[in-house]
Amino acid sequence: MLIFEHSREGRVNAPQAPLTDQPCNDIPEALRRKHRAGLPEVSEMQAVRHYTRLSQMNFSIDTHFYPLGSCTMKYNPRSCNTLAMLPGFLNRHPDSPANMSQGFLACMHDLQEILKDVTGMQAVSLAPMAGAQGEFAGVAMIRTYHDARNDDARTEILVPDAAHGTNPATATMCNFKVREIPTDQNGDVDIEALKQAVGPHTAGIMLTNPSTLGVFERRIHEIAGIVHEAGGLLYYDGANLNAILGKVKPGDMGFDVIHMNLHKTFSTPHGGGGPGAGPVGVSQRLEPYLPVPLVTESGGEYHLLTQKSRPDSIGQLSAFMGNAGVLLRAYVYARLLGRDGMQRVAEYATLNANYLMVQLHKAGFDLAYPGRRATHEFIVTLNRQARELGVNTMDFAKRMLDYGVHAPTTYFPLLVPECLLIEPTETEDKTVLDNFVEVMKQIQQEAETDPEKVKGAPYSLPVRRLDDVKAARELDLAWEG
């Protein structure tokens, strides 16, 4: 039932708004609304009950194992939320003067310093509001860097074919042509193809390391050398930073610019699809171009640097300073972990992934890269099951939901057919991983004995499999009742 179906004309939830009406007669008639907007008219209890019930129809980290590869669905500590929502932080207006904002700015400055160390970069801007915006900032800086040198032949960005879709989409937003680089059979970038592709038209390369294939790019130094030699810059997509947190710094690998997904590595909540935060870090040569605002400290006082004092900046990416509340949550998380806790993140994320990979392999599942270590994630391919049993990855994924496990990422990366990208994260314990293996074995058995059952899944959720074709052909995007 929709909230609109609980609505009755004339029901007023009085105490939530001011108690009286105010005339607006001074606003010209022609500019005033003629008919009330069709928002729901419900009581507080109806609204609370409705949305509480909706929440109960979701899988979430708090209720289910959620091994969604490349998304780092780890536990979101409660204190991060509670402390970011203290009244002093919530009520601070973004245009409050610096002398009324020292508490908030101190947190932001500390966070900048922590992220600098973690990434091994020269400077950090907290401005981008999501990973994709961080990517945009990074590639826009690469463009500005070449433009500032009048090097206008550099029109191409190289992207491995295993890359996330945001990489090519971002390059296009910055008006670059995208050139794909193939991956070799071990999951590494094809170095020979890379050598062929680079040249005076190369603006840069966008790389994720570990890659979306769940393996560490071992020849990263060589790649950096080839691209730098050709005059291009290296962009690090921090989607998989959780795998190397405290173990390897992207700056040491030779990257010139990096974005981080704080909603992954720094455990800020995914919120049903945002908000995220995508700070960027840069090497010295890109430092002047960082997006504003930046937080700076002098004589024990903090203040914001804007375009006025940073004229070469690629500019501002949000009306104010990005997703400040998300940054506060990440800050609390970073302080709770501290330097030792951060290194353990990568260690135990890697331990969990390798353990789960080995156990699934022992249980008879095929690995996409059997000869490789898992990083914080790995790929199982169900190509054999699809071919021999007619039960594909989507069927496995839907059946998992019946067993109370959120499905891993399916059909991504595009390179591996019928794939499951599995990322258990460091916050899950061994029992949960063992249970996942049991669930996979159980579904395998069902696929062999009763494939139709798996293909009809799920059965125990609020809805059964949805008709996506109908959704797209007969668009119903707003309630007309």
Added chain:
Amino acid sequence: MPFIPHTEEETREMLDAIGAGSIEDLFDEIPAELRSSGLDKVPPGLSEMDIVRLMHERAEQDARTLCFAGAGAYEHHIPAAVWEITTRGEFYSAYTPYQAEASQGTLQLLYEYQTMMTRLTAMDVSNASLYDGASALAEAVLMAVRANRKSKSRRILMPRSVHPAYRKVAHAIVHNQNIVLEELDYAHDRGIIDIASLPDAPGDATALVIPQPNYFGNLEDVHALTDWAHGHGMLVIAVVNPTSLAILTPPGEWGESGADIVCGEGQPLGAPLSSGGPYFGFMCCRQSFVRQMPGRIIGRTTDLDGKPGFSLTLQAREQHIRRSKATSNICTNQGLLVTAATIYMSLLGPRGLERVASHSHANTAYLIERLSTLEGITAVFDSPFFHEAVFRFDLPLDDILRALAAQGIVGGVRLGDDYPELDNCLLICATETRTRADIDSFADALQRISGRLQSTGCPVKPKM
């Protein structure tokens, strides 16, 4: 270990199963020369008790202000139930609804949100949100370039009465694609675009951006502007304040045929000020442009048993399928903020939102009345307004703002940097949360400060 559940015994069992001697062995594919030398700048870990104390101290430093700043971020009352429900773990710790069957709560809520936004704006369709108002305008500009196929100019008319930060963000995001944002001045006496000053032959332009209310809080003549733009083959991009739509003509009803794309900042609908974010951007449009829209869109459909349900739809527009040809690189929306906004709109309903809007308007009217009686302060514009107004100060603003800050008052937002003609002017806002007593004490403080500055001519020491 923070948030890591493994006992030593379990770790050992797991390593044995893998056939590794130690956790270190699991990193053996990483070349030794790349291994980090440690995190010297990251402080040692804190206990929860310690971090609670630190954050309370810092939050306290910035607390207890009386705020008269608006300029795109507005302090409204947020009903207690909004964030109680929004921060339930099932909303808070879920992700993008890729597995629709396991995400019906989030999906249905987003569909309800889309419905509410189309009703508020009187448009056909809404997406599931973008990052914030400013970046939503940038996306609206890119969308207009895709949607207006008759126009080849990639030229967007951007009035100076649009929020300056929005204009900067739009420029930063679209200029790489050779899109030109051409400034259109406003009438300096009335603080709105003067219809009579618009050219008869504006040439090929892709779209006109119309802010309502505009950055100064004034109400533009949206009907005439919309018709003028349509008459010259342009699309109309409306940038609106969602609260104001409870009392102002929705963009779908502007002029003869309504705006084409509507965007804006969703913060007033249940998001706290929170230093500028996270907020959310909203975007609505005509049905015929839906495939040009960026961001997630939720559709209602049926399941195998014919039961209604919800799923992500029109995904072929998006980066994970279209890659370099996607409508945008955007991946997420601002799900949690939209959750809050949907609950906020449900709790207030059309009449509640109307009261929020009308009280904000009335309080601002009172603010203008009070401040206009003070010597050395004048209201700059004489146009209909929503809940903000611009004032010119005879005395130096630096001194006045510093003195107000010392009394815990955020006096407004200065305009001189973005508008040289409005040097020494402040943009001041009063929402429904500023009582008459608040406004009186603000006016009294200004009077006292002016008096003292005039008599001593010496600046007041800042609060630190």
Added chain:
Amino acid sequence: MSNIPTELRYTSSHEWIKREEDGTLTIGITDHAQKLLGDLVYVEVPEEGVQFGEGDDCAVVESVKAASDVYCPVTGEVVASNEALADTPELLNTDPYGEGWLFRMRPDDETAFDNLMDADAYAELVESEEH
């Protein structure tokens, strides 16, 4: 096995081309292509009067999980497009060589058709892709 009519010509990007009596060319996507894409949910066809060069993106076909550009097989001007596809994109699935046609164009060079791939060559291509 895909249906590959012998009287048509083909491209390596899976468009089919039919020569009409008046010398115009009708263009669509092959049975093999529609099978790869799955249930189509949206088709965008070019407007009449638009000029395309060989290899230009000239139409888009979308299924739930994929979107694909259609490339113009020859240089010329669009003289008609299949308006029915706006409401019934499934015609591409049910009748790819008939009611699922995309658009018709007048080629600049009348002999362009003869230089396109014939059915045998296309069958070979499909064969090689399937293995």
